[in-house]
Amino acid sequence: MDTQALALALPLIGWASHTALLTHRLATARRDPLTGLRTRAGWTVLAERVIRRHRDAVVLLLDLDDFKNLNDTHGHAAGDVALAVTADRLTAWCGRHGIAGRLGGDEFVAITRQAPDLDSLHHVLRQPVTHAGYRLPVSVSVGSCRLTDLPVRSLSDALAAADSAMYAAKGSTGRRGNRPLSH
Template sequence: MDPNRLAPQHLHAIAAAALPLAAWGVHAALMRRRLDRARRDPLTGLLTRDGFTIAATRLLHQPDTGVVVIDLDGFKQINDTHGHAAGDAVLSHAARALTEWAGDHGVAARLGGDEFAVVRPFEPAWVPVRMGHLAGAFARPAQWQGHSLHYGASAGLARAADLPGRTLETVLAAADAAMYQAKRNGGGWHQHTPSTDLATADRRWRRTRTAA
């Protein structure tokens, strides 16, 4: 049958049948946008812990992938001195730096407060260079109402290939333990080593991060 010669009642029936499909398409698009917003931190635009879990679990199956857990240094002092608006400016500044550093092959997230995480490739030979670039990103101060807000970061790196099982929870716990070691060292970054007590690190991760 020539569609150009359909009777008017047939055309109306086709249009009526198409309406639910079109409405469902709009509804599905809205749901996807709402789900994406729910997985994004409203202040920084970074993934939340839930969104990061999904993305990082997928990326950890790729070769040389690692996770970095970052805790800002000097953030509380900025909040106490200049107020929460200045603190928000620092968090947004850190988020932009981490997004740029993660690049096209990685993802960044805000786990909560001033704690962040990044999953991205870390070829062993390039680890010092990559982590040096991260330190450089935080060396630039955030600007807020004419103030240069200087802050730093303590970062812990764990490569999935160096850990048994390569599960996200294991890699996160190892990166978290490395971050605490960096903080004890006065800042900068520290890489997980096989000698780290992962049982203790995993308990600390579960205890201190479940609300993030």
């Protein structure tokens, strides 16, 4: 290769490498490294698409109960296992009809294209988690919002309603053994 062709190719190679690096960083930023779930940004993009296409979609907000106590009592590794197992269970429950995400900390989110069976979700999520030979109790408060219940179908309104329902679930039955509520 002559020097003139090399001089022309180097900037193109640099831009291609830079683009590949940025694409990788963006994809990584949209996935939670612990659970593999989409982060808020990645989940929001897909949830907005589901809302546009499916009138009967349901938004769920989930929060692990007593998570700080789990970390303090059994260590952060146990907390990480509880988060990862919850993510796996939520993803399996959503199946091909929904999308799960992790907002951060011990908060998860999901959207389903059709009315979900919240009792089955609650049953799946409250199964104990095994870590270091111990069966650790897990309890999750769940709030949901059917988009058809909103005057205007928007993700932000659905999340706010699901958040209210989740905190009502925490308050109505204590922090263990909550039943999921819906808006």
